Amino acid sequence: MLWPVTVAGVLLGSAVAGVPGGILGGVLGHALDRHWGLRRWSEVPAQLGRWLGLRPDFERVLFLCLGRMAKAHGRVTAEHLQLARELMQQYRLDEPQRLAAMADFNRGKLPATSVERQLRRLCRQQQGRNAELLDSCWRMGLVHGRPSAATRQLLERWAAIAGLGKAEQQRMQQRHQRRRSGSAAPVATGGGLQQAAAVLGVEQNAEPAQIKRAYRRLLSRHHPDKLMAAGASEDELAAAGEQVHRIQQAYEKLKRYRGFR
Template structure:
């Protein structure tokens, strides 16, 4: 309505060019009146967060059951994940129901992926964080079997990742996990650190720093919240950032020696 009024007033006073200007100004006025000075629909962010959260737990259920059974380690991982989110009893029951829905025999997850892409697909960070959460889930019982990896590859394909790009991400996330809790525990830690950042020993200092900054930006709380990751899930992303930090510190220390 405000666009039309603006266009008519602009045309009346200034002609055809005034109509275009009036239409543009009217659209701004409409957004301000509807959503405040920022002009952003407050429901859109909430909707993205809801879809993101639902997709995470549905696909976690699918992933846990894809090999035919849900292990105790996978159940423990989901419980721990829920605890980290600090959910109320009501929300906890909701996400458990979503997990069970995804774990149901012959459950078709593609409609959920399509909904996710429609609502969140324009945001690279949301697609990437969804895959990160699922990879961490898959490895929670110690390894990723063939059925789990095949499902992850298919999910990644729906999200726009080719097999090579997914393999690169998988390798980074798996090696980042070696630095959980800030620990370095094996002689191969330096090799793991390079893989965690997606670089190699032959990479220059500038390339290593660039890869580190890119990952830290990917896991940055403000950026993730701004793009639709629910606030409760930021703590999990922060853990990933800490693993990246430990890996980077190990690399920089080794290069100074």
């Protein structure tokens, strides 16, 4: 195992201040390696991009957007905060990650925070998660029932950035409104790993490339925009929306299990 920042700290410190500088540089570098989870040089560019904001983390952008969405309601309520906590649990964030997510949520409420710039970068770099992010934003926007004019304006602008059509937005709105009213049971979040694999039609230990192909193929088959163009009814569109949500949840579960992006 090679700790890249540790090595860089030793070399830089030695060059500047000899042996004492090398020791100090190594200690500081090792602390950064452990903080960022770096174990090899190949991981440095991605971490540097995240640190500079050039490669934003999904969870960071998600909670920035959720904070902005909650603020668009007029004021942030206990219901907004409770949903934020539920989403932290859904993504299995540990305590340091929860604190970071709440800090991002609070930054998202500030007008000076460049939420949409981060959103654009994320949507370009992780296109497969665009619908997942917007779905959580719709959920936040509907915490108190019908979205306000400011909330809807944000959702429509962000959907355009994410490349989501009106049918997909309508599906998200209908699903979360039904969940709030209790007229339909909440959508299953994918169950265990075997169930997630069954949803995608792959083996639990399939190669990442095979899992990605299955995910994209199923998304294309059930996408509401495609079905709307084919003349599907409202009930068929709603059912397709539910299936897309199951597919996305199953894909995220397998992706976390296999450890790929």
